Amino acid sequence: MSDRSRRTFDKAFKLMAVELHKSGKSSNEIGRELGIAGDMVRRWSREFASTGASSFTGNGKPVLTVEQREIAELKKELKEAQIERDILKKAVSIFSKSDNKYSGS
Incomplete structure (x- = not known):
């Protein structure tokens, strides 16, 4: 079992990552800068593209x-x-x- 606890990110952080991704930066580059995996940036971007303002409600429960x-x-x-x-x-x-x-x- 891993000693690492699951990291959580607030809505503002996720929106910032999505905006950087929309500006043309690669998801891997954003991930390195923010200390997260590039696939998280891609997933957050997809979620924001599909649900817009109701994205990132917390605890995996979409509005x-x-x-x-x-x-x-x-x-x-x-x-x-x-x-x-x-x-x-x-x-x-x-x-x-x-x-x-x-x-x-």
Whole structure:
């Protein structure tokens, strides 16, 4: 196990790195100057390009639009319903076995 703790960077630092990248500097050059990996600069730039001002909310939890939150909630409900359906299917197959072991008669 590594003794290094995970480094965190505030939004201002990430935005500065993205702005330097947008100005034409290479991500590896920016990484060397800031003491971070070049791939982090590229990842932050991609995130900023896709989500703009709502980028870098912290702790890996992106700010979702109302529609995105609704979709996530519906996906969660669908998964729960599918799990319940699978459990009921198994129960029906157990109780409907032809050997009348579970028929109660």
